[in-house]
Amino acid sequence: MDAGGTHDPVMVDRIVALLAVPGPGPAVLVDATVGAAGHAAALLAASGPEVHLIAFDRDADALALARRRLAAYGDRVVAVHAGYDTLAAHVAPVVARVGPLLGVLYDLGVSSMQLDRPDRGFSFRADGPLDMRMDRESDTTAADLVNTLDEAGLAALVARLGEERFARRIAAAIVRARPLETTGRLAEVVAGAVPARTTTPGVHPATRTFQALRIAVNAELDRFSASLPQALELAAPAAEPGGAGPRPGRGGRIAVLSYHSLEDRIAKRFFSDMAAGCICPPDLPVCGCDRTPAVRHLTHGIERPDPAEVARNPRARAAKLRAVERIAAGPLAGTTGPER
Ligand SMILES: C[S@@+](CC[C@H](N)C(=O)[O-])C[C@H]1O[C@@H](n2cnc3c(N)ncnc32)[C@H](O)[C@@H]1O
Structure with a gap:
């Protein structure tokens, strides 16, 4: 790693297995929390040459570091200094220009680089100003x-x-x-x-x-709740198996790595709400809600890092991974938004 700081990406092999887009053909990936670009670099290395990545971070220092680390990918990487609650506004034009959105990663919370710098004010282990802003312009x-x-x-x-x-x-x-x-x-x-x-x-x-x-x-929960429906709305629905296109069957996937129960609860409720079909009471003779499942689960409940990873990287200890894939086309209207 260069001198900009280090942050070991959590469950990186599993994230690559879920989200990378190998093979030919254009597609878009989003890293909503690019940080030191550990996940982003691994995703790009495992993806085809026409895959573009949009990298968000509210922290200008993190984004500058990510830009440097991903420089070899040239204009296939779009770095956005904004919160992931503005995802749709930045991602929709790239999807229109490049191709389908096939993966979105949220690796929530704070990075080791932020914790390790006393002047950012995130850590009780070293004395610094009581700041804690991810975006120092806020x-x-x-x-x-x-x-x-x-x-x-x-x-x-x-x-x-x-x-x-x-x-x-x-x-x-x-x-x-x-x-x-x-x-x-x-x-x-x-x-x-x-x-x-x-x-x-x-x-x-x-x-x-x-x-x-x-x-x-940082209004973290509100931003996360606002972002998830935007990601799902833009995610490509899975094509018919065996259908045309370079990656038949693959829909847009969303993976969330969370580190405490409040974040995980938002992801869990949103994903299970979107995976639910009809929610009419069982005694209703005809469906009145018109809901069909928008996603399928890719993880059974939560997945956790294995003990070897936790031993190597203590920050991984609290990590919980959930992932879904969009299956149905059409607007997500008729489904409720994420609750908190
Ligand atoms: C856990 S770190 C991500 C580490 C990254 N996956 C890697 O491999 O280096 C989380 C990052 O998300 C950023 N972040 C937190 N809230 C955000 C938000 N609402 N929008 C965009 N970025 C955010 C933080 O500034 C931090 O850099």
Whole structure:
């Protein structure tokens, strides 16, 4: 790897098996969270020479690094400095110009490069400004939230987005200690508020609070919920088996690597909603919902990295993979959007 930073791509062989598009013929892949481009590089290496990749990242530093690492692919790579909640606007014109959208990857959350840089303010392990913005052009920092929300608002945020049972104690301690300007000081205040007997060895007591603030600062769940239907709407429906075209039978696939239950729940509900056919009550004589399955599952429930990968790359430990393939043509109207 070059000096720009490292991030080991999680479950990379499985992602390549699910999403790469080998062989001749044009197609489009999307890496919605390109980061250090580990997955993107592996996908392009395993795909045919007419496959284009659209790479999103909200983090300008990550995107610059990804651009450098994928430079050999020239104009087959389109790098977009924007959130994946704007996916349709950027991907639709490329699909119209190049060919069918056959794969979308979401590798959610924060990268090792972001965690390893104290000045980005994501980590409680090194002291830095309380920032946590993935896009440093955006307005609200973690310090803004920590220092301006009232106690009840802070407690609700930490409880909901951190799934933290001591949220009220933590919120009270934060309000007493304000103003807080650094990650180190916040970590100290949170650690002091959580009863020592309840902490898990090896897990910092501020882990959940930092997760909650990061999700809130970056509106992560809202962006993800908004993005999934856009990806599915643009994904190519599977052609008839044996039909014409370079890859008969292959539909557009969406794979999600998530690292905590709130993200996974959004993917799980959206995918199972889209995979469901008729949802009329069984005693209704005629179907009134007109719903047909839009996708088929490619993973049975969740898949996890194997122990060897977790031993090599501890960040993979929490990873959960879900993937689907679009099967039906036509608009997705009549289906409900993702819930949270
Ligand atoms: C886990 S890392 C991805 C690592 C990447 N798969 C690799 O192989 O290096 C997640 C990346 O997603 C980016 N990100 C987070 N939220 C985003 C969003 N809403 N839109 C686009 N990128 C986002 C982060 O800035 C980070 O670089």
